[in-house]
Amino acid sequence: MTNLTLAVDEATLRRARIRAVNDGTSVNAVMRKYLSEYADGDNQWKVARDRFLELAESSTASSGPGGRTWTRDELYER
Numbered sequence: 001m002t003n004l005t006l007a008v009d010e011a012t013l014r015r016a017r018i019r020a021v022n023d024g025t026s027v028n029a030v031m032r033k034y035l036s037e038y039a040d041g042d043n044q045w046k047v048a049r050d051r052f053l054e055l056a057e058s059s060t061a062s063s064g065p066g067g068r069t070w071t072r073d074e075l076y077e078r
Contacts, residue, residue, distance in 0.1 A: 006031070 008016075013027070020027045037047045 004031075004035075 016027050016030070020030055023030075040047070
């Protein structure tokens with residue numbers, strides 16, 4: 001792996017470090033991910049799909065304790 005030196009103002013770096021800690025990662029890991037995504041820019045649909053799947057896997061949404069109790073037909077019943 002190659003090292004990369006960036007020039008960033010202190011306030012931006014401080015905010016980035018705080019956000020990274022809150023997200024359970026590091027600024028280094030975030031920059032690695034963004035640089036990889038930038039390099040693969042023509043594959044933005046893949047990046048978007050991967051991010052969507054990440055969010056879906058971490059979601060706590062559900063149909064409730066009993067699960068879905070209705071059918072599609074019942075929803076559209078008039």
